[in-house]
Amino acid sequence: MSHVGVPRGTVRKRRSLALLTTGVLTIPVLAGCSSGGEETARGVPQDIAPAARETVADGSTANWAVDALPATFNAFQADADSATTRITGALLPTLFPMDRTGQPKLNPDYLESAKVIEREPRQVVLYKLNQQAVWSDGREIGAPDFVAQWRALRGKDSAFWTARNSGYERIEKIERGADDLQVRVTFSKPYADWRSLFSPLYPKEITGSPDAFNDGARTALKTTAGPFVLKSMSKSEGTVTLARNPRWWGDKAKLDTLVFRAVAAKDRTQALSDGTVDIADIDAATADRITLARRDRGSNGQPLNHGPGSEITPAQALRSWAQAHGSDEDAAEIAQAAREKNRKAVVAYATEQKALRDFAVRKSLEPAYTQLALNGESGPLADDRVRRAVARALDRQELAQTVLGPLGLPAKPLGSHLALAGQPGYKDGSGALGEQNTKEAQALLADAGWTRGGAAEPPKDTKAGSEAEKKGGKDDEAEADKKTAEEAEEDKHAKSEKTEKSEKSDRDGQKAEEDSTEDSAAERKKADQDSEDSAASRDEGLYIVGDDNKPGAPAPATVGSASAVHVLAPARTAAAQGTVLLRQAGVLGEDGAVAATDKQPGGAAGAYAPVGTAAPAPAAAKGQLGKDGKTLTLRFVLPSGPGSQSLRSVGDKIAAMLEKIGVGTEITKVPDESYFKDHIASGAYDLALYSWPATAYPATDGRPIYAKPEPATDGSLLVEQNYTRVGTDHIDQLFDKAAGELDEKAARELMKQADARIWAAAGSIPLFQRPQLVAVDKKLANVGAFGFAAPRYQDIGFKNRQAAGSPADRKK
Numbered sequence: 001m002s003h004v005g006v007p008r009g010t011v012r013k014r015r016s017l018a019l020l021t022t023g024v025l026t027i028p029v030l031a032g033c034s035s036g037g038e039e040t041a042r043g044v045p046q047d048i049a050p051a052a053r054e055t056v057a058d059g060s061t062a063n064w065a066v067d068a069l070p071a072t073f074n075a076f077q078a079d080a081d082s083a084t085t086r087i088t089g090a091l092l093p094t095l096f097p098m099d100r101t102g103q104p105k106l107n108p109d110y111l112e113s114a115k116v117i118e119r120e121p122r123q124v125v126l127y128k129l130n131q132q133a134v135w136s137d138g139r140e141i142g143a144p145d146f147v148a149q150w151r152a153l154r155g156k157d158s159a160f161w162t163a164r165n166s167g168y169e170r171i172e173k174i175e176r177g178a179d180d181l182q183v184r185v186t187f188s189k190p191y192a193d194w195r196s197l198f199s200p201l202y203p204k205e206i207t208g209s210p211d212a213f214n215d216g217a218r219t220a221l222k223t224t225a226g227p228f229v230l231k232s233m234s235k236s237e238g239t240v241t242l243a244r245n246p247r248w249w250g251d252k253a254k255l256d257t258l259v260f261r262a263v264a265a266k267d268r269t270q271a272l273s274d275g276t277v278d279i280a281d282i283d284a285a286t287a288d289r290i291t292l293a294r295r296d297r298g299s300n301g302q303p304l305n306h307g308p309g310s311e312i313t314p315a316q317a318l319r320s321w322a323q324a325h326g327s328d329e330d331a332a333e334i335a336q337a338a339r340e341k342n343r344k345a346v347v348a349y350a351t352e353q354k355a356l357r358d359f360a361v362r363k364s365l366e367p368a369y370t371q372l373a374l375n376g377e378s379g380p381l382a383d384d385r386v387r388r389a390v391a392r393a394l395d396r397q398e399l400a401q402t403v404l405g406p407l408g409l410p411a412k413p414l415g416s417h418l419a420l421a422g423q424p425g426y427k428d429g430s431g432a433l434g435e436q437n438t439k440e441a442q443a444l445l446a447d448a449g450w451t452r453g454g455a456a457e458p459p460k461d462t463k464a465g466s467e468a469e470k471k472g473g474k475d476d477e478a479e480a481d482k483k484t485a486e487e488a489e490e491d492k493h494a495k496s497e498k499t500e501k502s503e504k505s506d507r508d509g510q511k512a513e514e515d516s517t518e519d520s521a522a523e524r525k526k527a528d529q530d531s532e533d534s535a536a537s538r539d540e541g542l543y544i545v546g547d548d549n550k551p552g553a554p555a556p557a558t559v560g561s562a563s564a565v566h567v568l569a570p571a572r573t574a575a576a577q578g579t580v581l582l583r584q585a586g587v588l589g590e591d592g593a594v595a596a597t598d599k600q601p602g603g604a605a606g607a608y609a610p611v612g613t614a615a616p617a618p619a620a621a622k623g624q625l626g627k628d629g630k631t632l633t634l635r636f637v638l639p640s641g642p643g644s645q646s647l648r649s650v651g652d653k654i655a656a657m658l659e660k661i662g663v664g665t666e667i668t669k670v671p672d673e674s675y676f677k678d679h680i681a682s683g684a685y686d687l688a689l690y691s692w693p694a695t696a697y698p699a700t701d702g703r704p705i706y707a708k709p710e711p712a713t714d715g716s717l718l719v720e721q722n723y724t725r726v727g728t729d730h731i732d733q734l735f736d737k738a739a740g741e742l743d744e745k746a747a748r749e750l751m752k753q754a755d756a757r758i759w760a761a762a763g764s765i766p767l768f769q770r771p772q773l774v775a776v777d778k779k780l781a782n783v784g785a786f787g788f789a790a791p792r793y794q795d796i797g798f799k800n801r802q803a804a805g806s807p808a809d810r811k812k
Contacts, residue, residue, distance in 0.1 A: 043422020051781035065280035238262035254797030362784030367694035455626025726763025
């Protein structure tokens with residue numbers, strides 16, 4: 001996972017920052033979607049192997065994999081991450097955690113009640129605390145803790161280094177109620193999402209002063225109030241260890257200790273098999289291995305038909321044996337080393353598979369969705385017609401099927417930016433944009449001035465979509481078609497003359513026959529070369545980031561320079577020649593489209609410029625649109641890490657869909673760790689794929705994501721978390737109105753209106769809800785793919801008695 005670094009005090013903090021859609025997503029239809037009624041879509045249930053507490057054993061230790069050790073235990077600081085959220089959930093009060101349907105639900109461990117008791121002249125909320133609720137030092141949880149957190153987060157004291165959380169600035173005062181167990185909160189203006197406040201709740205010892213808030217809670221939490229306490233954190237071992245809280249007044253935690261262990265995604269299969277972890281989010285490849293391991297349980301020691309060596313045929317095995325025992329000592333030594341290496345790999349794989357039999361894959365849909373972001377700040381996508389055309393070219397059902405179908409999860413595209421299927425208020429709003437329609441997408445591009453002949457036009461001073469430009473575009477198309485017809489006629493005459501000459505040469509005797517043989521060989525060589533060029537064209541537009549630290553930047557003129565950005569792109573002339581050859585071969589239709597049986601990703605065959613040479617995409621070969629002498633090509637940024645293969649597959653499908661309407665893409669692959677910070681947040685992209693988490697408070701959490709960017713004093717844009725840079729005043733007004741609407745039904749209606757406006761602006765196109773795959777020791781209960789719901793850490797445990805140090809027991 002990758003998270004955006006947010007400057008302190010400059011933006012509101014969403015409860016969970018944007019998620020990088022990596023391999024865990026393995027990691028979506030305007031077609032087939034309707035703007036129909038509310039609450040028609042059901043969510044996917046959680047998969048946690050639920051068990052009654054009396055069937056879960058007391059004691060033992062569970063190891064839970066996290067991406068990395070938390071940078072801070074203060075959830076309100078800018079560098080808080082998913083590990084922060086996971087760990088503090090077991091340590092601190094959450095007053096209204098989300099339930100299975102994605103709604104906030106009162107937590108009786110901390111509250112007896114909480115409700116709005118006055119609306120006029122001011123909104124007043126009265127919290128009645130559980131009389132048993134105490135901090136781990138024995139002090140009662142009370143009004144002083146609420147007051148300290150409000151003062152730290154309301155944004156009036158810049159000494160507190162916080163990514164300000166919305167809602168606290170609306171509080172006018174906090175008072176003690178009728179007794180110490182009542183907290184009375186008065187708002188200066190109505191706030192619908194008041195349940196989002198004070199979660200997690202920190203003790204006043206942390207929020208009471210800037211020093212304690214800024215530094216005191218980064219690496220330690222001396223005072224907590226959850227089923228567990230923080231026992232230790234070891235950076236050298238990469239672990240955070242929690243122990244059962246002896247002062248916990250609720251249901252006693254079943255586990256003695258809960259260890260969160262930093263394990264990279266690529267290392268999780270090994271960590272599971274060697275017993276390092278019991279619970280881990282995994283990708284589809286690891287899930288497949290666990291499924292195979294359980295299937296092979298009854299193989300009675302037979303060799304596995306998958307993994308290392310499984311692809312070796314009997315003939316290859318015999319050849320390898322012969323080489324290893326042959327008379328050529330050098331060849332035999334090489335063959336023996338290869339056989340030994342393969343043998344060790346087979347043994348290691350079989351050992352891992354045997355250990356993986358003890359795990360189950362629990363799956364659901366994660367409370368987060370993946371979107372295609374369209375950067376509307378500048379370039380072609382600054383025109384809303386081009387954004388809408390891109391959106392309407394997408395077959396979101398196909399994209400959802402690509403990711404979710406192979407996992408056995410419902411492959412249905414998401415229809416809302418502000419709610420997920422199964423949440424109250426969910427409604428498919430994609431009708432505001434329109435369903436997938438290639439012809440209408442092409443019409444939108446034509447209206448914006450992008451035409452087939454536009455790449456050859458000289459620059460004009462007319463506005464996009466003007467009548468003059470439209471007329472010019474049509475004339476250029478006619479002229480291009482006329483030239484194509486003339487070229488075809490010339491080619492026909494050339495072929496006829498060549499045939500006549502060949503017949504005459506055949507009558508001349510043996511010499512002509514030899515010449516013909518030489519010509520045939522030359523043609524075969526030419527065909528082979530064309531085939532190689534065609535294969536190379538599949539990587540067309542792919543930038544391989546070099547050492548210049550500017551992924552996607554134009555390549556320097558000096559070829560071979562150490563800092564050059566290496567570009568693999570077809571030369572302009574060669575692309576045109578390739579198109580002529582394809583036309584002669586009859587594989588292009590009248591409109592320039594490649595026949596389905598002959599189509600290859602990346603365009604037509606042709607010669608390629610040297611590595612490091614910047615060259616335009618072959619507009620002629622792909623029927624690519626252009627305007628004012630420029631082709632319509634969009635920068636598509638994708639992560640390059642090994643866990644992002646599924647995401648790249650989605651990106652490739654999107655690029656192919658856009659190619660059908662004449663939109664080219666230059667896919668730039670960048671390291672996962674820099675993907676969000678250096679490209680998405682900075683705006684160095686046209687198209688990108690990333691995710692946002694679900695929320696029970698869309699009016700609060702959604703506003704900074706879709707707010708209209710505002711100009712800063714230095715001329716830059718203040719985008720908050722709206723990395724598409726697309727927004728309207730009307731959308732902002734709907735969010736603000738919903739945030740102050742205390743009638744829940746009316747607030748949901750406002751959010752539906754806002755969602756429709758967001759669809760129409762076409763800056764963010766929701767694709768699908770992310771899959772959630774969790775490998776869990778099959779003896780563990782009440783843990784796995786939680787879906788919307790927050791974990792109940794005190795209920796997690798082993799169904800059967802198992803001593804601490806479960807990995808060793810499992811191996812036994």
